[in-house]
Amino acid sequence: MSFSAVQEKFNELQRDYSVLQSWRLTRDHAKRRAGVCYPLKKRIAISHYHIQLNSLSVVIDTLVHEVAHALAFELHNETGHGPHWRRWVTRLGGEAKVTGNFSVPETHWVLVHKQSDSLVQLARRHRKNKRIKDFILKGRPDTRGQLFYVSSAQFLAWQSGELLLSEVELIQ
Ligand SMILES: [Zn+2]
Incomplete structure (x- = not known):
């Protein structure tokens, strides 16, 4: 195209x-x-x-x-x-949605650490690991259960302010 x-x-x-x-x-x-x-x-x-x-x-x-x-x-x-x-x-004949259903030239998932009012990107992943619930950041046992996957599209929409943190689907 x-x-x-x-x-x-x-x-x-x-x-x-x-x-x-x-x-x-x-x-x-x-x-x-x-x-x-x-x-x-x-x-x-x-x-x-x-x-x-x-x-x-x-x-x-x-x-x-x-x-x-x-x-x-x-x-x-x-x-x-x-x-x-x-x-x-x-x-103009469009749909008033703020997250596009489009391909981004990146890996599908973003591994994030959820903080009270923010998401910190840790890594990009092609697939989800089922044991994510047990993961912790090195030396940070308090981060158990706080690591999630977010789709790249949603993460980008959140970064650009088009999606609120409460609207982001956090997956474990
Ligand atoms: Zn816009």
């Missing part, structure tokens, strides 16, 4: 919504997220890896997510996943 198909869709949206005229679509090499919107720079970037690894419809979903941020910012001065953003996603 190529970037030009995404660019074409973006051009179409620019024709439909004149406030997007001054915006640019670019490609970056982010490995940890699919797309990003920079309101002050009026720029949207879609990851090259995301384009390579996913179908056109998934990538268009990502574009719609980011364009909705651009419109919510330009027309309502809203940032984040608020009511205007949600309304625009729906209007």
